[in-house]
Amino acid sequence: MVLVVLGIDALDPELVDSTDHQNLTLDSHLSIETINSIEGEPSTHELWPTIITGLAPEEHGLKLNDGVAWENPLLRYGSAAANYLLPDGIQTRIGAWLLNNTGEDAFRVPATYYQKNGISTVFDGRDAATIGIPNYVVDPENEDREHSLRRNLGDLFERSGSAPGGHTSADPAVFYEQCLEMSMVRLARARRALRGGEKELVFAYTSGLDLIGHVSYDHPRLQMQAYSELDEFVGELRDDLHEDDELLLVSDHGLQDGVHTHEAMVAATDNRLVDDVGSVLDVRAAIESELDAHDHDGSGRGQRLSMGQNDAVTSQLEDLGYM
Structure with a gap:
């Protein structure tokens, strides 16, 4: 049994629909409270450390x-x-x-930060795969395709104080394609970790939806198209789950009209995973409760996969330039 947690930056509870986005809402979903930064809106830099520690930014110390x-x-x-x-x-x-x-x-604080500062995380003592989590970088010397693309976006994604969402793009359509590629890479890596059968917890993150949302204030169709495509990507991951595996989706905030909103969301394949989650501060406890209460041991899983199944994910990673 494996618990997969997928962090989807800016997944907005007001923009998902259980009919149109069955894989983004899963069997149970709800809006949860988030935390505002000193600037008055939720900050990705602060919130993912909060999600993995259960601590407010003032307590974990990673603040903008x-x-x-x-x-x-x-x-x-x-x-x-x-x-x-x-x-x-x-x-x-x-x-x-x-x-x-x-x-x-801005999001490359090494994982060693937490140990050095006496801060525990949801990964401590767990056999976990951590994929692309902002401000929890296990190997700062290496980067995957999502991070490389994000770091080299150039004029496809520039900060601008005069833009409605604080960002502009020289070509939103090209930018959209790069963001979807980022999400495909992270989802493929999560699928590969799940299929590998060595971890009890797979925690992956993608920023593609957030980036698209920041520049689509003049192109709302692009944002909703991204929701549809991401729903398909998560559906592929969902198809990889065994009967006793569970999937939890988590966002740090929503995003509308180019601006972060003050609601986050969670969704899960079993309502027990989200019943007690009222805010981003509760996510860590929900993950730990699930791991403690149920046997999440992926050992032997890889042997139950066909060669064709493993090859399909490997081929996807190769096509995306990750392998």
Whole structure:
């Protein structure tokens, strides 16, 4: 038995429909509360550490001072001085310029951060596969296709204080295709980890839906098309589940009209997984309760898969350039 947790950044409870998106709503889904950053809207940088620790940002310490990237290692020294010397608006513009004109990324805090600071996570003591989780980077020297694409988007995704969603894209259609490729990579990696039969917990994350949402304020059709395609991708993962496996979907916030909204959501193949989840602070406890109460042992799973089944996922990863 394997528990698969799929983090879908910006999966919005108001934009999913149990008829049109059966794989994004699963057997049980509900809206949950999220946490706002100092800027007044939910922050991806802060929320995924919250989801894996069950701690508010003030407790786990990974906070954005201006909603951009001042916790980035490259900027950390400068941010301390900037807090005293620069008005908030100028800090934000400088942070935006640095993100647009350097290869740095705001979401690459190494997993060792938690141990060094005495912070426990849902992965401690677990046989877990962690795939692309923001600010929980097991191997900072390596990156997969999603992270590589995100880091090199250039003018396809630029911060802009004057844009409705705070971002612009030189070509939303091309940008859309790259974001869907990002999601396909992460879903394929999750499927491969599930099929490998070595983990009790597979926790994967993708940002494609969030990125598309940020630039689709003038192209709402693109955002809803992304929901439909992602529903299909999750359906492929769902087809890989054995009868005793479970799937939990988690978002950190919603996103409408290019802007983060103040509701997140969860969905699961069994309502027991989400019944006690009222906010992003409860997700860790729900995962641990499921793992403690049921035997999530993937051993022997790989031997039950046909060669054709394994080859199909391997081929998908190769086509996407991951293998």
